[in-house]
Amino acid sequence: MSNKIRLGILGGGGDSLIGILHRIASSMYDKYEIVGGVFNPVWEENIGFANQIGLPTNRIYVDFDKMIEEELKLPVSERMQVVSILTPNFLHFPMANKLLENGFNVICEKPMTTSYDEAKILQETLKKANTVFAVTYTYTGYPMIRQMRQMIADGVIGNVQKIDAQYYQGWINPVIHDDELRANTWRLDPEKGGISCCIGDIGTHAFDMLEYVSQLRIKSVLADLNFVYEDNQMDVDGTVLLRTENGVKGVICTSQIATGEENNFIVKIYGEKAGLKWEQENPNYLYLMQDGEPLRVLKPGHSYNSEISLDGTKLPPGHPEGIFDSMANIYKGVAKAVNGEKYDHGEFPTMIDGVRGMSFIEKVVESHQKGNIWVEI
Amino acid sequence: MSNKIRLGILGGGGDSLIGILHRIASSMYDKYEIVGGVFNPVWEENIGFANQIGLPTNRIYVDFDKMIEEELKLPVSERMQVVSILTPNFLHFPMANKLLENGFNVICEKPMTTSYDEAKILQETLKKANTVFAVTYTYTGYPMIRQMRQMIADGVIGNVQKIDAQYYQGWINPVIHDDELRANTWRLDPEKGGISCCIGDIGTHAFDMLEYVSQLRIKSVLADLNFVYEDNQMDVDGTVLLRTENGVKGVICTSQIATGEENNFIVKIYGEKAGLKWEQENPNYLYLMQDGEPLRVLKPGHSYNSEISLDGTKLPPGHPEGIFDSMANIYKGVAKAVNGEKYDHGEFPTMIDGVRGMSFIEKVVESHQKGNIWVEI
Amino acid sequence: MSNKIRLGILGGGGDSLIGILHRIASSMYDKYEIVGGVFNPVWEENIGFANQIGLPTNRIYVDFDKMIEEELKLPVSERMQVVSILTPNFLHFPMANKLLENGFNVICEKPMTTSYDEAKILQETLKKANTVFAVTYTYTGYPMIRQMRQMIADGVIGNVQKIDAQYYQGWINPVIHDDELRANTWRLDPEKGGISCCIGDIGTHAFDMLEYVSQLRIKSVLADLNFVYEDNQMDVDGTVLLRTENGVKGVICTSQIATGEENNFIVKIYGEKAGLKWEQENPNYLYLMQDGEPLRVLKPGHSYNSEISLDGTKLPPGHPEGIFDSMANIYKGVAKAVNGEKYDHGEFPTMIDGVRGMSFIEKVVESHQKGNIWVEI
Amino acid sequence: MSNKIRLGILGGGGDSLIGILHRIASSMYDKYEIVGGVFNPVWEENIGFANQIGLPTNRIYVDFDKMIEEELKLPVSERMQVVSILTPNFLHFPMANKLLENGFNVICEKPMTTSYDEAKILQETLKKANTVFAVTYTYTGYPMIRQMRQMIADGVIGNVQKIDAQYYQGWINPVIHDDELRANTWRLDPEKGGISCCIGDIGTHAFDMLEYVSQLRIKSVLADLNFVYEDNQMDVDGTVLLRTENGVKGVICTSQIATGEENNFIVKIYGEKAGLKWEQENPNYLYLMQDGEPLRVLKPGHSYNSEISLDGTKLPPGHPEGIFDSMANIYKGVAKAVNGEKYDHGEFPTMIDGVRGMSFIEKVVESHQKGNIWVEI
Incomplete structure (x- = not known):
């Protein structure tokens, strides 16, 4: 058995x-x-x-x-x-x-x-x-994202002074310009997709990720959504200005009509001591930028990484793992929790992430509909 | 003589x-x-x-x-x-x-x-x-920027549906956190630097560039500026939402406290047929992204480039030219004009660019001061 | 069941x-x-x-x-x-x-x-x-390697005129300079590791890969191996000149003392019509280089890829798969063979690859020992 | 005056x-x-x-x-x-x-x-x-090449254990396959181009560069040249095995039929403490690789660079300089010498470099003609 x-x-x-x-x-x-x-x-x-x-x-x-x-x-x-x-x-x-x-x-x-x-x-x-x-x-299951979170928690970049995420895809581009394709795309149908397409689908990833790595809480948003055509009811692109509880400013840029982009999700956190950058399409590189220092590129599996990062890497450096491995790390974290083992809060996204994500979507849409004003999450 | x-x-x-x-x-x-x-x-x-x-x-x-x-x-x-x-x-x-x-x-x-x-x-x-x-x-003197402009003018990417520029530097980071350094930085002194630091210094580059490559006119802006410290009077970071005369949306993200960044200016224009991307720190690459096609990377000096691009390259492909060459192309354009030779409107930025740039700065500051509202340029 | x-x-x-x-x-x-x-x-x-x-x-x-x-x-x-x-x-x-x-x-x-x-x-x-x-x-299970093979078979690059592989690692560097570590490394012990370390471990990958993608047969080798220390009996670095049956020349550069390198395996095939390049550490990019054409970067999952490449990709473009996925494709090919389904010769390496690999190792060592002369495989 | x-x-x-x-x-x-x-x-x-x-x-x-x-x-x-x-x-x-x-x-x-x-x-x-x-x-005038040389001289990478240069171009590809073009290309005419095309034109760059950055003397060579067609008298591709006076091994890979390559010159020096890598097409990056450390990327103009590197940079970091700037640094060095100012031996290549380069060409050709044997420079 x-x-x-x-x-x-x-x-x-x-x-x-x-x-x-x-x-x-x-x-x-x-x-x-x-x-x-x-x-x-x-x-x-x-x-x-x-x-x-x-x-x-x-x-x-x-x-x-x-x-x-x-x-x-x-x-x-x-x-x-x-x-x-x-x-x-x-x-x-x-x-x-x-x-x-x-x-x-x-x-x-x-x-x-x-x-x-x-x-x-x-x-x-x-x-x-x-x-x-x-x-x-x-x-959030990627080893270098976990490393990014841990480094920020450890003070490597000092107080955070800017949070920034870009999430650009292009897959809706051929759809949005073709009436028939558009009619057959459930994500563009409010009945099936809910109140938002782009923000709901990928904007939430960006929102959750910024909170995940910085461990700051985003408090208010000002959004401008983009529908491209007047008869299109669902956002396919949007920019969201951010303010956190402790006054840090930031921005989320999202698009699904960034023609030719695949799944270009970039996360940047700048602190008073250093900046950190990560790109989903090349997930095994974490860039540490410091004033007057050579750029440092951290990669998975090296002993200089934190425990939570190393726990999510299965092979030695140079053997690229990918998105399956990222999701596997979330499953691994859940397994620890289910089995009553010790685990770190960062090992899987929880209910609070889900609730906040839903709030984000609704507040972004509200901000846009009310004329691009600040709305509290 | x-x-x-x-x-x-x-x-x-x-x-x-x-x-x-x-x-x-x-x-x-x-x-x-x-x-x-x-x-x-x-x-x-x-x-x-x-x-x-x-x-x-x-x-x-x-x-x-x-x-x-x-x-x-x-x-x-x-x-x-x-x-x-x-x-x-x-x-x-x-x-x-x-x-x-x-x-x-x-x-x-x-x-x-x-x-x-x-x-x-x-x-x-x-x-x-x-x-x-x-x-x-x-x-605007870089050969691949000129190529980008020409390709958009030639309809390679179709109607523009999104304009996007990021201009991130980190050089003010060590300054802003040090009272003495801050006091000695003329750009942070409104007496010497005018009404804006970050927007005035690099935001205008982004604004002019978006108009240069897309040949669209930006009509209104909504800006959120960032001063980091309350006793700092000059913006060192800011995000500007954009709308063009023909209804295209866009965004300019700028920062001088993006710690560790050097001169990271990225220009992205997405059209209904393709997207184009360019990065100042690696200026000899122009990325053409199309739905379902391999990414194409154009480089200077190849015969597939347009005349205005080739006119700005002095050596064969693979011999990297840089920022001096970019400025030299502007001087070359001026020389043509002074000598009464034929030249293209894109060969050097003119008075209209200067005037619009000043308007941009003032309207961005106004938008911010009035509570992040839309202001017409 | x-x-x-x-x-x-x-x-x-x-x-x-x-x-x-x-x-x-x-x-x-x-x-x-x-x-x-x-x-x-x-x-x-x-x-x-x-x-x-x-x-x-x-x-x-x-x-x-x-x-x-x-x-x-x-x-x-x-x-x-x-x-x-x-x-x-x-x-x-x-x-x-x-x-x-x-x-x-x-x-x-x-x-x-x-x-x-x-x-x-x-x-x-x-x-x-x-x-x-x-x-x-x-x-050989990577989708873009399979794509490379198929493109060459389809004549995209024309007649092959140069084959080239580099496989550089650095992991033996800290070992080779420390007597105790060296003594405890089985790969450096001829009793356990056989007649070759670097060539046997990674040189064979390079050899098999060149034959796999080009479908040419390497006929003779001239090798210079590197032991760094006289009292080290196993090669930790080596360069092998190549000639194929049809007279194409090439080279394999390998090292396990390329300090700081992780698993830097690069494959380049140049033909009379185009060149193709692939790098294991960023395996989702295949570079197609043509005279006077923009560089083309092919990525997995796009419909422009061949059937054998697409069969090895599970998610849409932009969702990076990695080395597990590569090996999984080999298992998938074997499953087809075991289940009596139709499969392509390129879906998994066979006995002939294993036999030729062993011959390569022995002939490379022979070439080196005889004073860097040409030896037939 | x-x-x-x-x-x-x-x-x-x-x-x-x-x-x-x-x-x-x-x-x-x-x-x-x-x-x-x-x-x-x-x-x-x-x-x-x-x-x-x-x-x-x-x-x-x-x-x-x-x-x-x-x-x-x-x-x-x-x-x-x-x-x-x-x-x-x-x-x-x-x-x-x-x-x-x-x-x-x-x-x-x-x-x-x-x-x-x-x-x-x-x-x-x-x-x-x-x-x-x-x-x-x-x-050799590039700031990051000068930095590479200085770091090696300063012992940053320890004793050198491997030297490696690749210099791949593709420009002869369209020429070599076309009889008329070939006849009109002076570099392929022994009367005008001398005894070697590829080695004489770009192989010497690689040879000089390896000696320049490592400050080691290459003592013997074993070369295999490639003419592609039997009726072509000039090498258009070649690989050269190297040994230095102090027993370090290395390799130079050169080609002018690497179809689609522009001017892809890569220099790699591996030492017992670290490795250094540089690429001519992106000359403003120097990669420092160390066992178990994040990759470090050095860029020009930062104060962490050595004096001889900084002396060759005119603008702040992030403002890319290029090949004109590289040659300008050589002219600057000569100016110092002519004006009787103090200058470093590395500021311009001298007669000894020229003499050794000519010897390299002749010995490489000799090695090839004698059947790929070792020949002393």
Whole structure:
């Protein structure tokens, strides 16, 4: 009998990229065993997918409610311990809420819910449940991001005086200029995508990341969103001015119509002693910039890195790890929490990150709609 | 007898970096001969500097007014044809104005004046003078910037949908945290530096550059400036939201407290067909990004570049030219204008760039002071 | 019951990095299930490791011979289908040979054997066995390497006129200058490491890679090896001149004393129409250089890539995959072969690569020992 | 009267790139004044070019011999002090020799002569002349190359254990495959280009550079040259194994058929304490690699650089200087020598560099012709 954590999966079947990402991430540290779930609402596809990925079908369920019902009949020692929610966004909240109410640990894709109100309810549920909850802001799992956070916490850059994130993609460019493609893109449909596209999808990553690495709280935002066409209801680009609780200023620049950009997420934190810079597309480099000193480029796996960074690297320097490894580190952190082992607060994003992310989205949209004014988060 | 253009220099003596930049730039295409000027208000240093750079001293003058007086006595065929103004900012306007009134062609360092009002007066003077006037937004002289402008003009990226510039330096970081250093930095003294430090010094470069490459006019700005300390009166960092006349949105991010950054000026223009990106610290690369196509990296000197780009490159590909070459291209353009040769509007920044730059500075400061609201340029 | 391929593992227990690499690689495409093996010759560590990675212990065996014996008692439908050999080098040959003789498919770490003679015997055994055999030249699994190979095969660069690989590491630098460290490094001990360190460990990667991407056969070598100290018996650096069967010249530069280098493996192939370049530390970029054309940078996941490249990418462009993904592609290819599916010759390195690699090592050493003369492979 | 050094120029007229390079380099530090010379053997073009670059024509001479004759008639205080030789290679020796015999200081383009024998004669002439002689291995003037040399001299990397240079260009690729183009390329004609094309043109740069930065003497070479076509008499590619006097090994890889490469010259020196790397196409970065330390990237103009590096930078960090600045530093060094000022041995390449470069070329060709054997320089 395996002693791995029993993992259930909701969604992520078929060609789902997020499904691949979570399955691989869960396997990387030999900590999880996928035991079942619901991959697809259509039964044939659900069971077909389970076969395709070589999974026994005895715990593949017809739907979410049935899964909960049946799993609860199992003894605790056999029951799913963690359930990962990879479904469309509007299902995150009801599923997560019910899972928490029934004592399951939950790993939830972002955005955590479709509204701040839902997020607050979920937060309350978690308080009563006392289980582990993680929201997968994937990029926080990168070793050099963890190193960046730790260096800032250790005072390497001194007091932070500027926070800055750029997150530019171009994938909506061909869509936005083509009526048919646009109509078929769920992210551009407010019914399915919620109140925001660009901010909701990638702006939240930038927001969470700035708070993650700096450990500062962003207090207010002033946003200008960009819809390109008047008949487009969803933002596809936007700039957000920031102020933190302690008065630091900053900016988040996001776009999904930055034509030709892939997934160009850049994080920069400048302090009175030094600056730190990181780029997602080349994630194994962390740049330390100091007045009058040579630029230092830190890379994963070296002993000069902090414990939390090294814990997230599996191979020696020069063997590039990537985004699967980043998500795997989040799963690893959750495994520690589930197993009652010691772990650092930075090892996985939690409910508070999810709640704040939802607040950020709503306040950014509010700032824009009210004419680009400052709004408190 | 040399047939070069007779050039006079005002300022730029001693260790002045801007002096070196202009002297070298003027010499690169064998078009100019420095014949005299006023390098320094102190006579001994003035004459000493002339000796140091190997210049005959017969046309080194005791001050600006004397220079005008004496030069006007010379026959036109011997008189200075172009005068470069490299003095502290507050002298730009009176010198340029008098030079234009007396029929000299002028190359003026930026910021062109200390206020928008002065700029408007200068513009009027130029109209009457009918001579050549250039303001040295140096970076527009880079071959790959000229290529970027031409490609946008040629429709390579289609309609522009986003303009974006980042200009980050760190040199004020050690200054701002040290009271004594701060007191001795003229740029942080409103008496000497005018109403703005960061926006006035580098924000204008970003503003001019975005207009230069996109050939769009920025119509309104919303700015949040950053002074770091309450007792610091001058902005050292700031973000400016932009809207152009035709409704394109954009952003300028600037900082002089981006600790450890050197002169990190990045220009990005995204169109419906492609994106273009350029970085000043590695100026010989222009990145063309297209949906679903390999990234293309254009470099100077190749025949695939446009005429205006190739005209600014002196050596074959792979022989890196730099910032002196960039300024030299501006001098080359002015030489064409002075000599009555055909030249392209993009070959040197003109009065209109100077005037708009001054307006930008004032409107940004106004936007900030009024609580981060939209202000029209 | 899972329909995954039943995988056995030999070696790779404890902190073994190669163990992690193979386990993760085997899991990534949901194609394999690890069912047992021998992780360690010490029983307590063997069984302890199986527990640690959450593996049922019923098919953890006391040693290799016992494993063969017991597995053969199982019905074919339950028996291990593939066995991965991750043991110290000297065990590769006897294990692989016996596995093949008994009808198992084999994935073997490199170097395949400790001598060319062993390699030839193994090749004969495989001919009789008619099973699948792969040797894990990991880097050939990178999507952009596969793209490079395909582009060359498609004639994109025309006739190849120069092949060039550099493989520089620095990890032996601190070892070679410290007698105690040196004595404790098995790779520097001819008893354990065979006749070559640098060439055997990384030179073979370079050799195999050049043949893989160019599909040319290297025919003769002239080598100069470097031992740094006279009392060091193993090469830690070396340069090898190359000639292919069709007369193309080339060079392999390798070092393990290139101080500060991590795993800097660069592959360059120049043809009469274009050049291609790839760097292992930034594996998601493939550079296409053409006379008088902008540099093109190809990245994984784009539809402009060939089928064999796209088959090895799991996420959209901009989501960096790494070395685990590279090895996973080799496992995926082997899975296709084992399952009788169609696959391309380039999907995994085979016996012929292993045999040629062993020949390369021996001939390079021979060339050096005979005074840097040309030797035929 | 200017107190600049009076400079004469031989060759470099018309569209000559080397002419532009030297003229600009001579002007950059305000140290030289071009007073005359012979730009072209055709009088009309000679005088026309002088006019074109705005030079008085009174000291433009009909030919070299006339120039010597007339200049010697002038008082020493008016006579040319330095003469730069930018003519076709075969004229370097007779011109330099006569100039030295007549007491002129000489700056000579590389290759210094067309044979080692000529080089030795020139060396003897210089001994008697006791003037200043420089050969323009341009790249040694880059500030970060000077920094590299100084750091090695200061022991930053410890004892050198590996020297490595790659110099890849692609410009001969389109030529070599086209009979007509090939016939019209003087570098591929032994009558005009001497005994070697690739080694003579760029291999010598690599050789001189390795000796310059490491201050080691290369003692023997083993070379394999590549002619691509049998009917091509000149090497267009080649690899040279190296051994220094103190037993360090190394390699020079050169090519002019590395299709699509521009001027990709990379210099790497590895020592027992650290490694240093520099790339000509991005000359403002020097990479310091140390075991277990973050990569350090040094840039010009920072106070952490050595005096000889800082002396070669004119602007603050972040303002990229380029190849003109590099050559200007060589001219600056010569000016110091001519003016009797203190200067460092590394400020310009001298006769010894020229002589050794010619020996290198001849020995490399000899090694190749004798079947790729070791030959002593």
